[in-house]
Amino acid sequence: MEARKLNPEFNDLFEPKKIIDHVEKLKSVTTKEKEAKKNPFPVEVFPKPVQEIITATNRSLNYPTDFIGASMLYAVSVAVGNTHKIHNGVFEQTAVLYLSIVGRAGTNKSHPLTFALKPIEERDKQRFKGYQELKQEYDLVSSLNKKEREAQGYDEPVQPIWEQHLITDFTPEALTDVHKFNKRGIGVYADELASWFKNFNRYNKGSEEQFWLSVWSGKPLRINRKTSEPIYIPEPFISVAGTIQPGVLNELAKDRTENGFLDRILFVIPDDLKKEYWSENQLDEVIIQNWNAVINNLLDLDLEQDENLNPKPTVLKFTPEAKQLLFEWQKTVTDLSNKADNEALSGIYAKFEQYALRLALNLELLRYACGESNKQAVTVEAVKGALKLVEYFKNSALKVHTILTNTSPVDKLPGDKKNLYNALPEEFTTSEGLELANDFGIAERTYKRLLANRELFNNYKRGEYEKRF
Template sequence: MFPHQIQDIVYATGECLNYPIDYIAASLCFVLSVGIGNTHVAKLKEGWTERAILYTALIGRPGVNKSHPLSFAFHPLFEHDAKNGVAFKKEIKEYEQLLYLSRKEREEQGISELPNEPVLKKFVVSDITPESLAFIHENNKRGICLYTDELASWFKNFNRYTKGSEEQFWLSLYNGKPIILDRRGSKNSVSVKNSFIGVIGTIQHGVLREMAKGERNQNGFLDRILFVLPNNLEKQYWSDHQLSRHVIPTWNNLMQKLINQEYLTDDNGDIIPVELYFQEDARKRLYDWQRENTDQCNREINETLMGIYSKLEIYAIRFCLILQVARWLCGEASKDSIDLVSVEGAIKLVGYYQKTARKVQQIVASSATLEQLPSDKQRLYNALPSDFSTAEGIQVASQFSISADSFKRMLSDFKDGLLDNYRHGRYRKLL
């Protein structure tokens, strides 16, 4: 579904750096969405446009290489922010020096009025309050993203100040709603007409239950997250293959081309986005798929999954926009409109995230199953390695004075949503 240059990056980093394909592909897709920001929107019909806002979670146990693909994908944004940071320090120093001058001294230097105070423009933020996030976004109305290596720190802080307020804040940002913060004095007020704040981070299987606590599995919060969960993910041996020297510059150049795109602004400094309409055959295909998805929703007896499938219809339009711009970056398409190829790719992406959503719901249910077990079985389960043989499990059980026969009987309890008996005599924990 991705253009060939990006496919090459995915496969090369997978072969040489052991990046799981799901992780690196999703990370590249997310960074592309941030690069697009508010500059382009997908227009399905009059009155309905979608921005490329994504909420993404990379799921996996420690040591399965979740963080490195993210760092690779984010490198162009980190470099851009670092250069802006250096320039900002220089500008603010010069500005402060001007403040110390008298009016006469400034006039002698040919400066009739003080320039506007410099502002720091950046794409990436981490571990930040909604208020600070809003101020940073006002300085970069193109769009920003929250990047956190441990996504648990994001949602665990939702109620740190006012119960439920931060969670509602993020629910509204998913739809690109305006941000208005009124504080005492106009200087402390913030107004962002079209918000664009994406979220991405990593999370472990066992923390998913924590994410689903409270109302998050009912109020649509969990529905808005794209879960990236590779099949049969295991820790890999180091690869002897060397990464071709063109791979990193190719990705950096693509993102730099996207970042350098010029855009129009209105009198208030808000970006006027380029609207990408759907070509007729692309629009028809998307509508046909939406009818199929609607039928699937109506057949689904699990209300949580029904909500997820519904939210993925919105993501389908956003994926169309991202793929169209990505193909334009790589010289495989124009970005005057969204074509059938991008729509087909978006539908495939939605199919992937439907599968991972079902897996996540199974993991959340498994967590509930574990909590219902007697405490001795919970302790044994937590003590087992993530991947083990029957013999290895018996050895761990002996440390709890549990016999081999008793352990084998416990395996039957654990198989119900807690263990994957993926090979004869081999088990993989699902939490």
């Protein structure tokens, strides 16, 4: 199927003057947010048309940039499904994401997800209408005996199915019932994510949580039942997204730090998020049309199948330059994981190796949906974008880790280092910090070990740092 074209108005964005105007508009909309942020969401990793959608919804609907950007990533994940995988020469990864949008009540955290998923909801609605029509015919034919069917020219009726993409019933049985018909994959959407994890132990303790650990890793699913046929899904694809309030984070983390479950969740937790006044700006219909076009281009991707009718995803590899960039980054992350002070931080760093691949796959296919890629290989642009997203989600994970431990990393420092940290400016160079360290009687070696603590500092440029607290 030919890809849907985005509205021509977007083409204007690529004229030199228009690019400058667009970037300035993007800056003006998000400057107020970024002033208060030490971990701004990297909008620039998206194709230009998607950046425009983020900007417009931020301006007209007060969608926090972090929330709408992450919600769009999730929608891309669900739309891609099992059509593609990514391979770095070592292992494969799918486009599956587990996403948690964190914010207090009234901070506009649910609406961005609803907006991002609307094109997929519409596809489900269309398919359900077709299912209902087929079901009526099936019921009619089933009511006839064999002789009557033959007389009226009917074949043996085949029960129709509804191939839905989104689901809100989280039991493994319900999910696999849907998944066996929609082999492309499904998305679980929970307006309140607590409804997802609170039921993990409703039957056998730990069994449902193990199901979700396996799904994230892409391991085959086997559901055995006493009253019906067993289900086997060799290529599971279930992405998860939902919202949660900060006060519920401790409940999510309870008994889930040791098995790595928490490390599989991408947290979206903006700095200094506040409830906004209603906006009087109207969202341009073109914005909605173009997002519909982007997601439908992904939903229209073909799902290849093997001789047993199981999914056979197209595997994308990296261009040589993209692979080199990714491998250099992996060495850095490995060093950070090895130097981490505790198992929780080590787990955070380790899982982002896999998420770097998943985010690169989603970004490359998003670029394809916007007409910026032929999806023959994963490019440097997609890898650079994925690594910026990883940095954002890593910082968010560290923030959640701090909330869960109820202690600021600064409070854990010895008195002299804590005094130095508090005396350092918000941003400083290595040499500026060393001068202060000397004033506090702290040796250069000790000072540089302190700088290497990523819980305390962001090293956003060589020799330049900013405090995280």
